[in-house]
Amino acid sequence: xxxxxxxxxxxxxxxxxxxxxxxxxxxxxxxxxxxxxxxxxxxxxxxxxxxxxxxxxxxxxxxxxxxxxxxxxxxxxxxxxxxxxxxxxxxxxxxxxxxxxxxxxxxxxxxxxxxxxxxxxxxxxxxxxxxxxxxxxxxxxxxxxxxxxxxxxxxxxxxxxxxxxxxxxxxxxxxxxxxxxxxxxxxxxxxxxxxxxxxxxxxxxxxxxxxxxxxxxxxxxxxxxxxxxxxxxxxxxxxxxxxxxxxxxxxxxxxxxxxxxxxxxxxxxxxx
Numbered sequence: 509x510x511x512x513x514x515x516x517x518x519x520x521x522x523x524x525x526x527x528x529x530x531x532x533x534x535x536x537x538x539x540x541x542x543x544x545x546x547x548x549x550x551x552x553x554x555x556x557x558x559x560x561x562x563x564x565x566x567x568x569x570x571x572x573x574x575x576x577x578x579x580x581x582x583x584x585x586x587x588x589x590x591x592x593x594x595x596x597x598x599x600x601x602x603x604x605x606x607x608x609x610x611x612x613x614x615x616x617x618x619x620x621x622x623x624x625x626x627x628x629x630x631x632x633x634x635x636x637x638x639x640x641x642x643x644x645x646x647x648x649x650x651x652x653x654x655x656x657x658x659x660x661x662x663x664x665x666x667x668x669x670x671x672x673x674x675x676x677x678x679x680x681x682x683x684x685x686x687x688x689x690x691x692x693x694x695x696x697x698x699x700x701x702x703x704x705x706x707x708x709x710x711x712x713x714x715x716x717x718x719x720x721x722x723x724x725x726x727x728x729x730x731x732x733x734x735x736x737x738x739x740x741x742x743x744x745x746x747x748x749x750x751x752x753x754x755x756x757x758x759x760x761x762x763x764x765x766x767x768x769x770x771x772x773x774x775x776x777x778x779x780x
Contacts, residue, residue, distance in 0.1 A: 553647065553649050554649055555649055555704070555705040556705045557705060558705050558706065558707045559704065559705050559706055560706070561701075561706060564700075564701060564704050564706055568697060568700050568701075571652065571655060572658040572661075573655045573656055573657070573658055573661050573696055574655075574693065574696055574697070576658060576661045576662060576665060577661060577689060577692055577693040577696065578693070579665075580661075580664075580665045580689045581686065581689050581690060581693060584669070584682060584685045584686035584689055585686045587682050588679070588682045588683060588686055594679075594683070595679070597677075597679075597680050598679065598680055598683040601676070601680045601683045601684045601687065602683060602684075602687045604684075605684060605687045605688055605691065606687070606691075609691050609735075609736055610733060610736035610737065610738040610739035610742075611739045611742065611743075612739075613695070613732065613733055613734055613735065613736060613739055614732045614733060614739030614740065614742075614743055614745070615739075617732040617733075617734075618732055620635075620637060620638065621637065621638060621641040622638070622641070622728070622761055623635065623638040624638075624761070624762065624763055625638075625763065636657065637656075637657065637660060640653070640657060641761075642760070642761050642763055645724065645728065645758065645759055645760070645761050646759050646760060648703055648724045648725070648759075649703070650703070651699075651700045651701070651702075651703035651704050652700075653703075654699050654700060654703050655696060655699075655700060656692075656696060661692075664689075664692070665689075668685055668688065668689075669681070669685050672684045672685050691735070694735055695734060695735050698713075698716060698734060698735045699720070699734050699735075702716065702717050702720045702721065702734075715737070716733075716734065716735065716737070719731045719733060719734075719737055719740075719746075720733075720734055722749055722752075724758060725758060726749060726752060726754055726755070726758070727752045727753065727754065727755040727758065728755055728757065728758045728761060729745070729755065730745045730746065730747055730752050731745065731746060732745055733746075
């Protein structure tokens with residue numbers, strides 16, 4: 509959309525940003541707090557007895573993160589139907605998003621989720637999404653700790669459509685948004701499932717399961733992919749389990765805890 513057309517709608521844009529910011533701050537204050545993460549982090553460790561997909565899916569879709577993503581998906585694909593027929597360029601956008609996804613998983617995992625606290629102009633910088641991920645590593649037996657915080661999902665939901673529409677014509681922008689949110693929901697589901705007691709049986713999922721369990725229980729410096737593993741292959745972080753040494757910082761990511769919790773890496777649970 510040309511810049512002048514965007515400027516013509518600036519009052520609506522300002523209202524959109526203001527309303528979105530209010531909801532963002534409310535979600536930030538009402539969920540995914542440090543205190544909540546700390547309480548869950550000290551829950552009993554261990555995956556427990558194996559279970560089936562149905563109770564896991566029921567629990568998953570009762571949580572805020574997947575529900576927000578389902579709403580985002582319904583809105584984006586519904587808008588796609590209104591926007592008109594698909595074309596070659598819609599397929600190209602979908603393929604582009606799919607091709608970029610494994611590298612994006614790798615980059616976000618390495619440089620955002622595993623970001624260690626650092627000082628900038630005398631102030632310590634430690635984003636909540638990085639803190640939450642460290643809590644997730646300290647208790648990988650709790651699948652809810654691995655979910656993206658609801659306020660971050662809301663941020664994606666509000667910001668990404670605007671960015672796509674600034675870059676592409678409206679039909680292709682809607683296709684890009686719908687494809688992206690589909691992959692985000694798939695990521696949250698697969699990641700959640702891996703951290704439950706469900707034992708994989710299919711070959712494809714078993715590969716994802718083993719890759720991520722190795723990341724948590726063998727060496728956190730490898731196996732960053734969750735739903736697509738080609739990013740690890742491209743960026744040389746996918747050794748065989750025999751080639752990688754056992755890390756002593758899988759549970760803390762090398763950041764000292766405030767409560768003196770020591771490392772104790774649990775063994776992988778063998779897949780069926």
